[in-house]
Amino acid sequence: MTEGRADGRLSEETIRKVLEERAKKIAEPVTGSVETGIVEVLRFQLAYQEYALETRYVKEVILTGEITPVPGAPPFISGICAVRGRIISLVDLRILFSLPEKGLTDLNRVIVITDGRLTFGILADTITGLGTIPAFLIVPPTPGTDLSWKRYLKGYVSDSLVVLDADSLLSDPALVVEDA
Amino acid sequence: MIDPDEEFHKQLLATFREEADEHLSEITGDLIALEKSGITPGSPLVERVYRTIHSLKGSARAVNLRDIESVCQNLESVFALMKKGEFVPDEGAYDLFHDAIKITRGLLSGERVESISPAEIARSLRALISMTRDLPAAHQDGAVPETPPAERRIRNGMNDENMSAGNAPSPRDGESIFDTGKPNADTGMEHLRSMAAHDTWDGKTVRIAANKLDRLIAGADDLLTTRLFITHRMQELEEIMTRFAIWRWNLALVSNDLHRFREASFGIRKTKLPPDLVLPLQRMVEFLEYNREFVTYLQHDLSVHVRAAEIDRSTLETNTSAISDLIHDAVLLPVANVLQPFGGLVREYSRHTGKQVDLVIEGSDLEMDRRILEALKDSLMHLLHNSIDHGIEYPDIRAERHKKVRGIVRIRIIPLSGSKVGIEVSDDGGGIDRDVIRKAAVEKGIVSPDAATALSDDEVIWLIFRSGLSTSPIVTDISGRGLGLAIVEDTVTRLGGSVSVSSEKGKGTTIKLQVPIRLATLRGVVVRAGSQVYVLPMQQVRQVIRVQQEEILRTGDRPIIEFQGEKIVVIRLTEALGITEYHSLPAGTAHVPIVIMAYGAGQIACIVDEVIRVQEIVVRSLGSQLRRVKRITGAVILGDGKVALVLDALELIQESIKGSPLVPAGTASGEDLRTILVVEDSVTSRALLQTILERAGYFVRTAVDGMEALAMLKEHEFDMVVSDVDMPRMSGFTLTEKIRADARMSALPVVLVTSLDSAEDQKHGITVGADAYIRKTSFEKSQLLSVIRNLLERKR
Structure with a gap:
């Protein structure tokens, strides 16, 4: 457990560094090479499948703590948890994507993503790494x-x-819960 | 990129708007008072209006709002004449003044007032002036005779007629630095200074941005949360201290043995020991003695620190309370701040309807929380509209009824005990006709004709609230008090207050609001229902009781209890929240804890599993994704760091009353309810396993690792253990071994669920005595459930 925590912190720091570097890069004038595109991503494992998310949307990665379920919320919302005194909601992509229910994994990490307006956590089993992908490979x-x-x-x-x-x-309004 | 100048200008504008808003409210209030009292020579009211207009004009110029400046300029000129007694406004003139204020408000908010333009108003005002000029003692218009002292500090390089009037104030030393720089910023700074100066009028006050205040309040609330955490830590520390007692007991048990050892090995009763053992034994005994001392000192030091920490904690508690109270006090404002503009509203609205109405406000110097006042503003406005629309009669009718032609709408602010305030909105109009309501209620099918006649007059009055609850506009048609009133009631109840109505036919109607003076730190009842902890806001908790199972009457459609002569619908909190996969423990205790929640006229009795405590709560939003979830107000971080949901009493009541009759409480009968212990360190897997098993009808308890599981197994009876393998402190393998080694539990079925895939691991699992070994990679609900079913069958 303690090792895991150290892990989480480490990747958080790395992410920040990457984000800063990226910010610097964005601040530079656009040149042809940037346009050909390299996508910086955070890779994670979820239900025996590897996924990647663009790092510029990733705010931090934390260790999954106690999750409080929210009755009445759609099933893809696993619940809420507190991150430094603020409440964030947690999304289970397996349910959102209607992936076939198979296997039991631990969802030990929460990847907090934000666009400045909306913020939520995505449950992941493990973080597999940070890296870049040339856009043409996608x-x-x-x-x-x-x-x-x-x-x-x-x-x-x-x-x-x-x-x-x-x-x-x-930006999908369907992911925002606003009961009448 | 945003131009910094522009940014600065924007800020100035925002500040100006706030200031202007206050000025306008003041002017409106004074205008109404003036009209009522009439103008006497040297009237302080005229003087005051004049000065306020002048200030407003100066400020408007500073932020370059020419339209407003021009309207004020003309208004000011008229008031200058009034001050000299050269002009006495008639009703039409007052209308014009109010229109001018309205237009200014419109200009401020950026909305156009349709019918009139600022230029027109200015023209009409000028016409007033020229009218007086025709009088013999006419005075020069436009020229401002004297500069009110409040405005002295406004000066700048721009064409200021104060200066041209030869009235330029002497520059003060400290201000000369503002004479250079950009004219825009220059005026701005000057203006800000002047506003600051303006605000020191009643002793020492400073203007503070509302959002800063809100942040301060939030900060103080956070402090309260931290304090709660610390209190919780202290409790844990105290518990740790009590563990020393066990240690002492154990020490006492062996002290005699220790003594004998000492005697035997190197004391007086020295027996023959193998020589190579003497020294080690001596060292052992010495170490044990050292150990005893060490632990004793440790205990002593710890207890000293715990005591000191406790003292610090209580100091912190006092201080945080003081800060929190102070900050909550800081947002108290006189009620007059909100009520002031109402005078204008009533005047205009009644003229618009062709009625003659005076607004009388009493006790408006009482102070209340700004946020409560803001929240109440619309409701009060609505009540006033109602009174004018439906309460006060037309002048001819009033005359017929031998009433004064001018109706009176009265707002009374009364301090009540318990930090509450009563706000009464009453009119001397026609009152509410019960029979009309009865008729309408029957027509709309709200009540049956028989029921309607059976209702007492007081009960009928409550129907006007009911219409809102059922969202049927029954009364809206007849008195307009339908939906609107329901919204008023909703607002007030949310603030922790209540509403009552009294009405006498022909004499008038009074609506009494009772609200707290401040949004005090909320308190909540922390309860457990199922596996979760919830918080019910104290304000809507009527009572917490314990009842015998048989006191819950299950004869009708839905279970009810009788409490203080009232029949209240009983519902399980979990069911009210729509949670079905939950089974209570077989009813071991005959007493059921029940929380009765009341909200306006509706109430329900919620069965919970445990009432934990009442505590201060700081309600937080559910995050940006969960903007609004039915039945849930927000979340609270409890002392132990866990997050609990705060429930919305109103929606809980509405939803449960609306909902279909529910299955009587206690779905699973005690006998065949099997208890399973789930041992898993991953939060999500633990929750998933728990849900799967609960849905399948088992009672589930959970442990985070082998150690905790073993402790629980020793204390409680279980029918099965479902455990992860890879866990901190004690693995599933070790746990299984320990279970098998214990005579009492050796037959307990154990299912291992693991991510260890190798055949070797599986073999290991079987060797230590697991009954089944399920791999997480190929985990399937149905498989787990069938394995469990089979094992339980076998056990039987």
């Missing part, structure tokens, strides 16, 4: 794909890594 889903969560999908990298579109997750 193969968008074939137009015919009949996937319920296609709108949250940027594409695949060599079939094994699913690159998610954090922006579409954060």
Whole structure:
């Protein structure tokens, strides 16, 4: 457990560094090379599948603590937890994506993503790393794909890594709960 | 990029708006008083209005709002004449003044007042002036005779007629630095200074941004939370101290043995020992003695520190309370601040309806929390509208009824005991006709004709609130007091207050609001229902009681209890929240804890599993994603760091009353309810396993690792253990071994659920005595459940 905590902190720091570097890069004038695009991502494991999220939407990664379920919230909301005195909601992508229920994993990490307006945590089993992916390697889903969560999908990298579109997750009104 | 100048200007504008708003309210109030009292020569009211207008004009100029400046300029000129007694306004003139204020407000908020333009107002005002000029003693218009002292400090390089009037104030030393720099910023700074000066009028006050105050309040609330944490830590420390007692007891048990050892090995009763043992034994005994001393000192030091910490804690408690109270006091404002603009509203609205109404305000110097006042503003406005619309009769009718032609709407602010305030809105109008309500209620099918006649007059009055609850506009049609009143009631109840109505036909109607003076730190009843802890806001908790099972009457549609002569619907809190997969422990205790919640006219009795305590709560939002979740107000971080949901009493009551009759409490009968212990260190897996098993009808308890599980197994009876393998402190393998080694538990079925996939691990699991070994990678609900069913069958 203690090792895990150290882990979490480490990756948090790394993320911040990456974010800062990225901010510097963004501040530079746009050149051709930037436009060809390298996507910086945080890779994580969830239900025996590896996913990637653009780091610029990732605020921090924390260790999953006690989760308080919220009765009446949609099933993809696992519940809420407190991060330094603030409450955030936790999203279970397996339910949001209607992935077939198989296996039991630990969801030991919470990846907090934000676009400044909306903030929530995504439950993940483990963080597998930080890295860059050349944008041209991301193969968008074939137009015919009949996937319920296609709108949250940027594409695949060599079939094994699913690159998610954090922006579409954060801007989808369907993910915001506002009961009448 | 935002231009810093522009940014600064924006800030100035915001400040100006706030200031202007106050000025306008003041002017409106004074205008109404003036009209009522009439103008006497040298009237202080005229003087005051004049000065206020002048201040407003100066400020408007400073932020370059020419339209407002021009309207004020003309108003000021008229008032200058009034001061000299050269102009006496008639009703039309007052209308014009109010219109001018309205237009200024419109200009401020950026909304256009449709019918009139600022230019028109200015023209009409000028017309007033020129009218007086025709009089013999006419005075030069436009020229401002003297500069009110409050405005002296406004000066700048721009064309200021104060200066041209030869009245330029002598520059003061400290201000000369503002004479250079950009004109825009210059005026701004000057202006801010002047506003600061303006605000020192009644002793020492400073203007503080409302959001800063709110942040201060939030900060103070956070302090309260931290204090709660510390209190919790202290309790834990105290508990740790008590553990020393056990240690002492154990020490006492062996002290005799120790003594004998000492005697035997190197004391007087020295027996023959193998020589190579003497020294080690001596060292052992010495170490044990050292140990005893060490622990004793440790205990002593610890207890000293715990005591000191406790003293610090209580000091902190006092201080944080003081700070929190002070800050909450700081947001107290005189009620007049909110009520002032109402005078204008009533005047205009009644003229608009063709009625003659005076607004009388009593006790408006009482102070209340700004946030409560803000929240009440619309409600009060609504009540006033109602009184004018539906209460006060038209002048001819009033005359017929031998009433004064001018109706009176009265707002009375009365301090009540218990930090509460009563706000009464009453009118001397026609009152509420019960029979009309009865008729309407029957027509709309709210009550049956028989029930309607059976209702007493007082009960009928309550129907006007009921209509809101059922969202049927029954009374809206007849008196307009329907939905609107329900909203008023909702607002007031949310603030922790109550509403009551009394009405006498022909004499008038009084609506009494009772609200707290301040949004005090909320208190909540912390309860456990199922596996979760919830907080019920104290304000809506009527009573916490314990009843015998048989006191819950299950004869009708829904279970009810009788409490203080009232029949109240009983519902399980978990059911009210829509949680079904939950089983209570077989009813071991005959007493059921019940929390009765009341909100306005509705109430329910909630069965919970445990009432834990009452504590201060700081309600937080559920985050940006969960903007609004039915039945939930927010979340609270409890002393132990856990997050509990704060429930919305009103919605809980509405939803449960609306909902279909529920299955009587205690769904699973005690006999075949099997208890399973789930041991898992991962929070989510633990919760998932628990949910799966609870849904399948088992009673589940959980432990975070083998150690905790073993402790629980020794204390309670279980029918099965479902455990993870890889856990801190004690693994599932070790736990299984310990279970098998214990005579009492050796037959207890153990299912290991693990991420260890290898055949070796599986073999290990079977060797230590697990009954089944389920891999997480291929985990399936149905598989787990069938394994469990089979094992339990076998056990039987």
